[in-house]
Amino acid sequence: MSLPVIMPRLASGLAMLAALMLSSAAQAAPTRLVADLSDNRVDITSTYHGTEILLFGAYEGEEGDDIVLVVSGPGADIKQRRKAKKAGIWVNVETVTWQQAPSFYHIFSTRELNEIADGQALQDAEIGASALQLTLTADANTGAGGHHAGQSTGSDDTQKASAGTSEQLANLDRNMANIGLWAHLPSSIKTQQNMLFRTTLALPSNAPTGDYAIRVVHFRDGVAISQRTTDMNIKKAGLSGLIYRFAHDYSVFYGLFAIAFAVASGWLAAVAFRR
Amino acid sequence: MYIYLPIAEVSMHIGIIIGLGGGVGFLSGLFGVGGGFLMTPLLIFFGIPPAVAVSTEANQIVASSVSGVLAHMRRGNVDFKMGAILMVGGMIGSSLGVALFSFLRSIGQIDLVIQLSYVVFLGIIGMLMLTESLRTIIKSRQPGAKRGKLHQHNWLHGLPFKMRFRRSKLYISALLPLGIGAFVGVLAAIMGVGGGFIMVPAMIYLLGMPTSVVVGTSLFQIIFVTANVTLLQSIQTQTVDFVLAGLLLFGAVVGAQFGSRAGALLRGEQLRGLLALMVLGVCIKIAFDLVVTPEDLLSVELVR
Structure with a gap:
């Protein structure tokens, strides 16, 4: 192995160690965190056209602390299709299926996520598309026309499931954001005196029905020190x-x-x- | 006021739905066509999933064909025997069409096939109607134009299983209407149309039926074909949204009344020329969408 390969690994290793020490220090003094929402049962009735839900809570904060809130909807298989020009017209040429991905995934935060914590810390706190550990399979009945799958996860599925590459994840993220089901909402959480936080979840009219999890994570100095999960249900x-x-x-x-x-x-x- | 469509799973303003029904209803009253070929692309354009648009439109056409056929029945303009043969073919064709629809949907190619069918069939029918009506308009300005034969005989009339259709004054092979019915049935299931715009020219030019009974007979068989599509889609794909169908119908019924009144003010060949232009317009719009580079080459669909 050459030096440029080792260096980043060493650096991330050190960062992980530091994070571990910090989090264990934080675990010694866990902060209290409560979260609630204005309505945890959303009924889709005949006149439903999306709705807004107030998400709020209290935390034991200090100056410079951050709150990240993740609303995730029921898992669904997401088919992603790629178009290519064939004989002058645009045709779907390739389909991949993301296995049991969240059908709804909105991330709220007090600042940009990369200002709150580094990638590894976010990953450890299970925040962001890359932390979902999604796998995808290529559909058999579409042409295998030059797809660029990532490394195999080594799962024993009959279909070859593979982890999505960061590029594939970014594409999924963009596609899902276009239909309003996934979103990154930095600076969407308002805090008061490092004690209270609140934000508004705008549920689009196409929000899938089912059980939703709402997870609040309290960050201090780039480390998740405390978290709390509550739930919500959307039904027709x-x-x-x-x-x-x-x-x-x-x-x-x-x-x-x-x-x-x-x-x-x-x-x-x-x-x-x-x- | 927004209304949440329970099967389409989208919410739409009630004014848009009734307006669409009214607008397409007006045009169908004006031109004497079903309007499915306009409504289905419009519904897709307004965000209704294609599968729901096609199945729901079939349900709506059941209603508009029932109300249309009653007027023709009163005037005795329905050839029930011919209609029954066309219907048998239509039942077979539309059942195959629904199966084909499910298969294409599962491999992600249904949108493409819907679009291509529209481009091909609207293109052909639109061009034929346009040239025909232009020829009539030009001919009517020349004195001493002579009428052609009632219908020409060709190899199609040599097929076996000949049957007599008194109302249509025809003695032709039953295979012919059976085949036409089946072919239009497949298209009706895939395109979300009644298929009148293909059935009517086929009855006139291929079967040689008198024009007076063509529309009534076509409507008669469309009822059964679209009812079959409604039932099969309900069972196989659960994509029939009868709330949407009902609201569209409400608009369409009112719109059609105004349309047919407006139609009385125009001459036949002018009407057909306008209809041809509209058909070609829809065809060109859909063809354009197929050719132009999409904003995003990737798209997603949730499966549950």
């Missing part, structure tokens, strides 16, 4: 929930009902506007 309710369950649980009857409804309203329209 009222008429819209009823229709959704009807369509999925009794699909034959739903289809017949949709046809009967259409025939009846078509007939009604013809009678009403008979010339």
Whole structure:
């Protein structure tokens, strides 16, 4: 191994050691942290058009401390497709599936994440897309046209699952941000007298239903010293929930009902506007 | 007021949905077409997932075809025997179409196939209609233009299983309407249309049916084909949003009334020329989207 390869490793090794010492020092005196939200049950009703939820809490802070808040939604397989020009038109040529990635992932913080802590400390505190340890598989039925997968994780899945490269993760991050499901929101947390923090979670109307975890992490001098998790549930309710369950649980009857409804309203329209 | 569509899983302003229904309804009343070929691309454009747009539009067309066919039945403009044969073909075709749709969706190519079908079929039909209506307009300005034969005979009329269709004054092979019905059924399932814009020219030019019974008979069989698509999509993909269909329908019913009144003010060939331009417009817009470089070459879809 050449020297330039060893040096960064040595440096990160030292940083890790330092972080360990600091965190163990911090563990000796854990700070108290409480977190809550204005509503931990969100009902998607017929007039739902996204909603805002106040996330707030209290912490034992000092000047220069930071708060990071991670809202993550239920896991889902995310299919990512790449287009290429074939015979003059843009066609999906390659599909990869990210296994059980969070369908919703908003990160709130008091400052830019890289100002709060270094990459390793964020990784240890499980903050950010790279800390999710996502794996992806290439879909068999799309052409294997030059995909650049990362190293194998060595898992024994029948499909070859691999860890995403940082470039692939950045692409996923951008795609998910475009549809509003993932977000980085630096400087979105307001604090008061190093005691209170609050921020607003803007749930888009396409936020997936299910159980959400809201994790608050208290950083001091670049080290996570304390954390707290609370939860939230989003579900379809009222008429819209009823229709959704009807369509999925009794699909034959739903289809017949949709046809009967259409025939009846078509007939009604013809009678009403008979010339 | 926003309304959350339970199956599409998006929220849309109720004014946009009813406005879309009304606008497309107006045009369909004006031109006497179903309007599926306009509505499905518009729904996709407004953020409804393509699969939901196609299935929901099938559900809406059931309703608009029922209300349309009743008027034609009163005037006796439906050839039920021909309609039944077309329907049998349509049932087979649309069942195949829904299966094909599920398969294409699973390999991530459904959007492409929907777009390509639109470009190809709207392009062909639009060009044919445009040249036909231009020719009529030019001819009508020349005195002494002569009428052509009722219909030409070709190899298609030599096929076996001949059947007599009294209302259409035809004695042709049953395989012909069966095949046409099946072909249009596949397209109806994939494109989210009734298929009238292909069925009607096929009935006139391939089957040689009299124009008076063409629209009524086409509407009659479209009811069954789109009902079949609605049922199969409900069972296989759960993509029929009847809240969306109902709201679109409400707008469409009202819009169609104004459209048909406005249509009475225009001449037939002028109407067909305008319709041709609109069809070509949609075709060019979709073709353009296929050719222009996308903003992001990567896209994501959640699977649960």
